[in-house]
Amino acid sequence: MINEQLLNPSGIVVVGGSDDIQKPGGKVLRNLLDGDFKGRLYVVNPKVDEVQGVKSYRKVDDLPQVDCAILAIAAKYCPDAVEVLAKQKGTKAFIILSAGFSEENAEGAALESRIVDTVNSVGGALIGPNCIGVLTTHYNGVFTTPIPALDPRGVDLISGSGATALFIMDAGMQKGVKFSSVFSVGNSAQLGVEEVLEYLDESFDPEKSSRVKLLYVESIAKPEKLLKHASSLIRKGCRIAAIKSGGSAAGSRAASSHTGALASSDVAVEALFRKAGIVRCNGRDELATVAGIFMYPPLQGKNMAIVTHAGGPAVMLTDALSNGGMEIPHLEGEKALQLLEQLFNGSSVGNPIDFLATGTAEQLGIILDACERDFDAVDGIAVIFGSPGLFPVFDVYDMLDRKMKTARKPIFPIFPSYTIVKEEIKAFADKGRVYFPDEVLFGNALAKVWHTAAPQPENPVLPAVNVQKIRAIIDQAGNGYLAPEQIHGLLDAAGIERAKEGVADQEEDCVRLATEIGYPLVMKVVGPVHKSEVNGVVLHVKDEQTVRREFRRMMQIKDTYAVMLAQQLSGTEVFIGAKREQKFGHMVLCGLGGIFIEVLKDVKAGLAPLSCTEAREMIRQLKSYKIIQGVRGQEGVNEAKFAEAVARISVLVKIAPEIFEMDLNPLLGNKAGVVAVDARIRIEKEN
Amino acid sequence: MINEQLLNPSGIVVVGGSDDIQKPGGKVLRNLLDGDFKGRLYVVNPKVDEVQGVKSYRKVDDLPQVDCAILAIAAKYCPDAVEVLAKQKGTKAFIILSAGFSEENAEGAALESRIVDTVNSVGGALIGPNCIGVLTTHYNGVFTTPIPALDPRGVDLISGSGATALFIMDAGMQKGVKFSSVFSVGNSAQLGVEEVLEYLDESFDPEKSSRVKLLYVESIAKPEKLLKHASSLIRKGCRIAAIKSGGSAAGSRAASSHTGALASSDVAVEALFRKAGIVRCNGRDELATVAGIFMYPPLQGKNMAIVTHAGGPAVMLTDALSNGGMEIPHLEGEKALQLLEQLFNGSSVGNPIDFLATGTAEQLGIILDACERDFDAVDGIAVIFGSPGLFPVFDVYDMLDRKMKTARKPIFPIFPSYTIVKEEIKAFADKGRVYFPDEVLFGNALAKVWHTAAPQPENPVLPAVNVQKIRAIIDQAGNGYLAPEQIHGLLDAAGIERAKEGVADQEEDCVRLATEIGYPLVMKVVGPVHKSEVNGVVLHVKDEQTVRREFRRMMQIKDTYAVMLAQQLSGTEVFIGAKREQKFGHMVLCGLGGIFIEVLKDVKAGLAPLSCTEAREMIRQLKSYKIIQGVRGQEGVNEAKFAEAVARISVLVKIAPEIFEMDLNPLLGNKAGVVAVDARIRIEKEN
CATH class of the missing domain: 3.40.50.720 (NAD(P)-binding Rossmann-like Domain)
Structure with a gap:
């Protein structure tokens, strides 16, 4: 510890x-x-x-x-x-x-x-x-250089790889990022990334502690601990970004030759990070950019104003933010006109607010005040200001720093010049400010931060299931695939609606069964191999009279010894799956069925247990979500019921961790609900 | 000029x-x-x-x-x-x-x-x-600083935005990129980006000219000229990367307030760049990274060796390349073992080749020789080498430069340290070398470069169509939607197979029509509104006898005055569309029908005219391509015939530019071919 x-x-x-x-x-x-x-x-x-x-x-x-x-x-x-x-x-x-x-x-x-x-x-x-080694604000316990600027309000960095920690520091320093502590955990013999995070969580002091944590990991040894303390820190007001590398097949091999540990399944990592509210980054530059964004106040909405002295970068940033799902609201009306009047001829304020290459520090101040005060549609401001090298821009960067001190809305400084304004940038960074050299890399990172949801609640509300019945079935089951009755029992205990069906070899039994199942229903001969060819399938049976008539007819067909009745269902094919993932517990997957899984791989995964709310968020992230909503005159799927079924399966596998994998494929979904038509459950009890 | x-x-x-x-x-x-x-x-x-x-x-x-x-x-x-x-x-x-x-x-x-x-x-x-202004190797005709290092073998930069040119130079300088010329065309009153490119093409000297061109544009005034000269330069051995910004809706508004010109349709730009073989970049950092990649020999295959003295960055680079569709082949066998023996204990050579933090310049030389000579599976080498600051790394960077001089395979240097190795980096850059600070940004850019196809041939082989017939129909047509007979005429003239159909009110006519259409066919009453309810539709008619019987029966049905016969078709719904795009000529679009267009927007676009080869490349880039190949026991679509139909439509709109937009939706595709079932063509003759 x-x-x-x-x-x-x-x-x-x-x-x-x-x-x-x-x-x-x-x-x-x-x-x-x-x-x-x-x-x-x-x-x-x-x-x-x-x-x-x-x-x-x-x-x-x-x-x-x-x-x-x-x-x-x-x-x-x-x-x-x-x-x-x-x-x-x-x-x-x-x-x-x-x-x-x-x-x-x-x-x-x-x-x-x-x-x-x-x-x-x-x-x-x-x-x-x-x-x-270790860096804290008290001592430089690393054998490498450079040593970044240390600041109690800087970033806490925990890295599973020493050289990578060093290179992340270097990347951060180039954007003015300061560090509060750096832990390079090496072989993690006693303390790994998770334990350091645990300590930062348990010792968190809202008055004194840094609020930004960065992680670099190649394999997650203790996912549950990581999830617990990362979400706890974020709930306390921290912001966390992490690189988890080795996610590709080749990358996993590379990671294993690096640390000796097999990389964790990337789907599981993705699900863990989403549940925890961690911003997942893919490289050092992106991590440093996100760290920089974290040093400014969080955005309260997705509407950005772009303030610039040069058109091109503003257009590229607009593209990046817009393609990333953020808004650059058009600014107009009286306040906009008032602002325009205070700028040089040729400026525009429609957003981007372009105050031209000749724009002054004073004008920038006026613009920032207007964004803060007059434009309610604006949640944050990106300021692009480089230099053609004609004169120093200290006054402009000072103005930025001054306005940042009082503004409620975050102001993000993008400095597209470097070579010619080194001194100005250094002075700005010395005031403790972070900056961004590339507008597009910044825009992509900001959109990623914005779209990272808050952590799931510590104690999510979960659907109630029949625990006793589930445990009874599981305790009696051996390893391997469960029999249909066992599957039916588990689904019923978990509260998953399934297609009703039954078999009868007596007319009265058949009629009773039909009443139980309800109309319309399907009747099929039991016995013959090619049921259709012997006229042994009847769809859309709507009344008792037909049941009796067809039962009598069917029992005459060669080889027939009984008749199967099943609910006549219609709807869109969806699926729910679950899979036990080493160390991570169970992943629960959902999506549309058929080609959507097999060809388009349009599947979302979550870490069990899932509340209905979390399941619903997963469903809404599907590319095919519009089909679930209903499109082209088709009915769509009851989203709440689908989400509930996903949540119920996640609770089932929590109670029955012996389930190694399971599939409900398909379920048929319509506006009324979702009904499991076919299911497969495999048990693998651990020794 | x-x-x-x-x-x-x-x-x-x-x-x-x-x-x-x-x-x-x-x-x-x-x-x-x-x-x-x-x-x-x-x-x-x-x-x-x-x-x-x-x-x-x-x-x-x-x-x-x-x-x-x-x-x-x-x-x-x-x-x-x-x-x-x-x-x-x-x-x-x-x-x-x-x-x-x-x-x-x-x-x-x-x-x-x-x-x-x-x-x-x-x-x-x-x-x-x-x-x-303008920069050439002869004079510094710009009013901005910094002035980058000028080198006849450097990059030619043409920019529609002056400040952006400046910021691109700055981004390039930070990676060691040199420049041969910079043209900031401003308002393009006489010479725009296209004219400068034209000049670079027409004056191209294989002995002396720079082979790398970078473009920044917000609106493409002369797409045809850009296409012509960009592809011509690339065919001569040049490599071109470009930012075309203003592609998002908000970005287009931003661009128009910047340059006064409406941004070109982004789909058209995408199609133009693909046809020309231009690598499309989204930001300055990416453009500078691609420029850096262009300064090294082109990759001849997609297999990369990653050589590193630090595990983490190698894992991240492996992920980036692998997720980008490149390969990091596992290296094994005798040669690999021989290499391993020459490295320090604990090194690994399976790829990534990790020669540890203690690895020496000499070892790097041995590894690079092995990659060049012994590992045929390797097409290019990325070397990651930073510094923990213990000792200078001049010798390592010198070794890189020396090996680059003789290696046939490109060697890309990634320097993840900056602050502590400024001098070494400067010495390396002074030798004319470009380097990459971030392994992931490099990896993403390399994958993008690799996946950018060669330009389409200057004179593509196009399917032959009946030009005279097409012109005759178009010349007679007025503006607006064409009538069915006109559409049929155009499709026939273009060589597009369409569902055969006809109407008969006499039994003998009906039989003759059936023979013309061929069996199986569909018969429908003409007259009654609700055809099915009056039993007025018969599918799968397979012989003359049935045609005669059904004709007689149908003619008895109330309100029926004729019978329609149509080919009985089955297959997968695909679609082909075309749309005239201002200045760009026609875009031709293709994809699967139904939800694939409407929900998943899985559509590829090409600039007319398209050869069958180019159309086929488009089809293969569809996310749903597997369905065209045939999946889950379903038949799939004849890819060659589908591509041919796309190419034929592209030729049709070239010959008939009066076609403002057209849709074949759906065509039914199976292994035999694709047949248009429904089509819509709108004419808009320009004044």
């Missing part, structure tokens, strides 16, 4: 600290010295008494008591050093930079396991091994 | 040149002086005799003969100055930076028009007005 000794140690020892700053042990010491660390600093180096001006002890045994140890020595020496530190020196925080542990071979794994046992035995915290 | 005086003038005068470099006239002079211009330089400034050390004339009239004039004076003074220069000073090239012309009002448009007339009268070239 993360502790105060790790975050804010009173003393740090670099075991393996050296004068050679081209080595991790030398470089991490250099970074500590260059940084703001105010505690005591020690080195252990068997050869010298002083390293980079810091007192060096020849052996770990010689050290005084010390909170935190950073180890940069060969793997084989680590367990003993940790033992002495933990048991004799009161050390409660360990950062092991060295490689050569479980990522390499079984021998290394044994070393790692011994270290974890030792650290656990004293209730300590362990970061790594095989990582670049 | 662009001329030598514009590209490489022996003398340039800056009319309106001043000492104030915060003004365009001062800044453009400064840039000329700072650049490599070797010719004579003059200034016209009514107030002084020398400006920035250059001789200044008080009046244009006082100037000696001069090839090229750059005007930075108020719009109203421009026409007279141009008059004197053109008529008296032998000036053949004009770059007008000033604004206040047709982009502002009618008065400005009149000034602009006068200038164009004057320039045309001497056969001169005019760039602008309302632009940032």
Whole structure:
């Protein structure tokens, strides 16, 4: 568990600290010295008494008591050093930079396991091994550079890959992103991404804590923990973006050669992130852009004003936002005309608001005030301002900073020039501001953030099902596919409507069955193989008289020994499926049937359990949603009932986790509801 | 027309040149002086005799003969100055930076028009007005900074927006992209993007000319010219990428307020670019990334090796390439093992080839040699190499440059560190190399480049149609929807198979008609409104005997005065449409019918005329293509015949441009072919 000794140690020892700053042990010491660390600093180096001006002890045994140890020595020496530190020196925080542990071979794994046992035995915290270290606002505990600007209100970054953490910092720095902490968890021997997130959640202080978290992960070891703490943090007002790489087949192979762990199913990850409210990013630049967006107030609506001194970038941004499902409302009326009058001739205010290459800082101020005050249709403002290099633009960037301080609506600065305005950008970033170099990358990221829904409620309202009956059937079932009666029992217990059917070999039974099922119904001979060819199928049977007549006729047909009756159903084919996903629990899938699954792969997945609301959101995201609503004069499907069925299946698999996979395919849906016509359930009890 | 005086003038005068470099006239002079211009330089400034050390004339009239004039004076003074220069000073090239012309009002448009007339009268070239100017390897004729590195083998950039050209240069410079020329065409009074491209095409010299062209356009004034010269350049070995913005509805409004021109239909643009082989980009960063890719040899296949010293970025790049439809082939066997032996313990070569954070320049060389020589499955190599800041990486980047010089396979350098390796990156760029900061943005761009097909052939093979018959029908037709007989005539003349049908009121006629149509067929009463209710429809009629019997029976039915016979067709509903698009000619559209058009918008569009090959490519890009191939035991559609029908419609509308829009919806397709069941054609003759 993360502790105060790790975050804010009173003393740090670099075991393996050296004068050679081209080595991790030398470089991490250099970074500590260059940084703001105010505690005591020690080195252990068997050869010298002083390293980079810091007192060096020849052996770990010689050290005084010390909170935190950073180890940069060969793997084989680590367990003993940790033992002495933990048991004799009161050390409660360990950062092991060295490689050569479980990522390499079984021998290394044994070393790692011994270290974890030792650290656990004293209730300590362990970061790594095989990582670049830890950065907090108190100390620079990484062996890499650059060190980003550290700020308690900056970003908390947790990364499963050290080099990637470094490159993410670099990408962020180029947009002015500051960092509050960086945890490179390496092999996650004791503390992984999930545990760090748990700590950030449990220690969250609305007054002091950073509100932006970034994650880089290749495999999610503890999905439930990630879901719990990510959604909890977001409910507390945080914003989280994450890269989960290795989602493609080839990427999964690449990730497994990188971390040794098979990548999690990408569909499951997608569902987990959506449930948690995490913005999923695909690359470092996108992650840094989203982090930048997170540093500004959240949008309260999807209407953007675009303020620009150059037409082209504004057109491209308009395209990006509009294609991303946001609005760029046309601004007109008296207030717009008043604004136009205060700008140079040739300006336009219809949105984009183009105040021309000659536009001034003062005019920008007027425009921003108008957007804030006069245009209710505007929820946020993107300001594009570069420079042709004629004169400095400090005044413009200062104006942006000033207006940002008081505006309720977020103002996003896009600086399309770089080479010629480095100084201005630096001054702006030094005020703690983040900026965006490319309008389209910004626009795409903003649309993605906007479309990421809030986390699902902690305790969702779930449909009630007959738990006892479900458990009874499951407990009696063996592995493999369930028999029809078992399936019927489970569906009934879960409250899923299914097509009624039955078989009768006596006329009176047949009539009774027909009454139970209800009209209209279908009658089919039982016995003959080719039922149609022997005239053994009758559709749309509407009354008892026909039932009696057809029963008598059918029983005369060769090979017929009984008659099957089934509800005559009509509607649109939909489907619901569920699949147990390692570590993630069950994924529940839904969509339209037939070609929509098989050819168009138009399926949405959610992580069980799903409330009716969450199920409904999934349905609405289907590409074929219009068909469910009803299109071209066709009836459509009762959306509420479809969503309820999806939610019921998600509750069923929660209660019966022994269900390995199941399909209701098809269900027939119409305005009245959805009815399962065919179902398949496979049980696989875990040992 | 662009001329030598514009590209490489022996003398340039800056009319309106001043000492104030915060003004365009001062800044453009400064840039000329700072650049490599070797010719004579003059200034016209009514107030002084020398400006920035250059001789200044008080009046244009006082100037000696001069090839090229750059005007930075108020719009109203421009026409007279141009008059004197053109008529008296032998000036053949004009770059007008000033604004206040047709982009502002009618008065400005009149000034602009006068200038164009004057320039045309001497056969001169005019760039602008309302632009940032021109850059060539001979002179810096722009008033903006930064000035990118100029190199005859760099990129030719043509932009309809001046500021955007500036920002594109800036984005390119940050990746090491060099420029051969930059044309900011402003109002395109005489020379627009298309004319510059035409010149680059007609003057193309395989020995000397740059092979990479970038375009930024908001409205395409001359699509045919753009198509002609872009495809011609690409056939000559060039590579072209373009941003066409204003594609969304809101973006179109934004573009029109920017340039005054309505944006072209985005579907038409998409079709034009595909036909020409232009890589379409959506933003500056993407355009600069594609330009960077263009600076390396083209990929000959889609198999990429990823070489890295850090796992995470390699996993993300693998995902990006793989999701983009490229391959990252698994490398194994003896050669792979040999390679592995030469790397540090813990490296992997399965692809990604990860040679660890400790990997050396020498090892990189060995890996690149192996990829070039030993792994036939590899078509190109992406090398990811950043730095944790422990030591400089000059040797690694030098190795990259050296191997690039001899490798046949392209090697793309991805540098995920920036802050800490600025010097190394600069040294690499100074060797003329381009690099990529973000692996995912690179991967997405590479996949886009790979999937951009070659231009269509200059003289495509088109299906033969009956031109005379088509013209006869069209010439006789008035505006509006055509009558059934006219439609039948056009379809027959175009060689489109259609459902045969006819009406008979005599038994013998009916039998003859049935023989003509062929069996099976459908018979329907003509007269009664509700045909089914009076038993007036018979399907699947298979022989003459049934025709006779049913004819007699039907003629007895109340209100019946004739019987209609039609081919009994079955198959999958597909559709073909065509629409005249302003300036672009006709778009031809195809897809599956029904919900595929209406709900899923699964439609591909091509610019007429289309060869069967091009039509087939369109069909294969449909999301529902699998249904055309046949799926779930269903028959599918004869792809060759469907493509031929698309091509035939494209030829029809070329011959009959009076067709404003037409729909064949549906056609029924099966393995035998496609047959039009219903068609609508609307004529709108232009005045």
